[in-house]
Amino acid sequence: MEYLPEKHGESTEWESFVQAARKPVLLSFNAGDRGRAIEVPTDDQTVAGALNTLRVPFSENTPSPEDFQITRWGSDPFVFGSCSFNPAGSHPQKPRELAHPLRDRLYFAGEATEQNDIGTAHGVYLSGIRAADEILG
Ligand SMILES: Cc1cc2nc3c(=O)[nH]c(=O)nc-3n(C[C@H](O)[C@H](O)[C@H](O)COP(=O)(O)OP(=O)(O)OC[C@H]3O[C@@H](n4cnc5c(N)ncnc54)[C@H](O)[C@@H]3O)c2cc1C
Incomplete structure (x- = not known):
């Protein structure tokens, strides 16, 4: 409602x-x-x-x-908010930037890193598959 x-x-x-x-x-x-x-x-x-x-x-x-x-x-110090969001004026590629691995050692998944389904449970799932693919690749 x-x-x-x-x-x-x-x-x-x-x-x-x-x-x-x-x-x-x-x-x-x-x-x-x-x-x-x-x-x-x-x-x-x-x-x-x-x-x-x-x-x-x-x-x-x-x-x-x-x-x-x-x-x-x-x-809540273990949360500090809920979902990420793209405020007006932010760059649409931001999630892709957040997903960028560091020195091929540290990989990122999570709703904030998902380009198309930001802030959703299925987006998190897809981001995990993407990060796993990056590691395997
Ligand atoms: C009220 C609400 C309703 C929602 N409804 C829907 C819905 O209907 N459908 C839908 O698709 N999505 C919904 N979502 C969005 C979905 O729940 C989130 O996008 C998803 O849970 C995010 O998953 P995540 O793994 O990226 O992050 P999270 O689930 O937030 O996991 C991050 C984890 O990291 C932990 N953490 C944080 N900092 C540290 C640290 N320094 N060290 C160790 N651990 C740390 C946190 O405690 C947390 O367990 C909703 C979200 C909210 C808040």
Whole structure:
């Protein structure tokens, strides 16, 4: 479900896990600047903000969740963000440059190195095949 809320980027995208996991779970995305901003408020404030957004296209009576989990990837020292992206003005060949091996000793795979499918699971898979081919070659 996609929704453009008044607060730009706040819980814009929702995914239901009912079909995939057979559980009444909703996942909400906050991307870009909003993704960074949302790392500051308390968990309760974040849940309240998400519910406020969800209740606009749905019902005011949409119940609060029984439980929740909130990621803060931007401040997680093992992550420092989520996917890479090409900002406006960046060179379209950037992923290819990032994939360039160092002295035929160090090879790179990962979503940021994939030219055509940047930021996707299948892109990661393809980048692994590409890096393995480079090593074998
Ligand atoms: C919320 C969200 C939803 C997504 N939805 C989809 C989707 O529906 N479909 C899709 O195709 N893609 C989706 N993606 C994108 C996909 O998940 C990523 O592109 C993919 O997981 C990236 O894989 P990767 O191996 O390049 O990097 P990662 O999976 O990020 O792996 C990098 C690993 O390196 C580790 N690491 C980092 N620094 C160090 C260090 N210094 N030393 C050792 N280890 C380190 C990290 O802990 C991590 O385990 C989504 C991503 C996010 C964040």
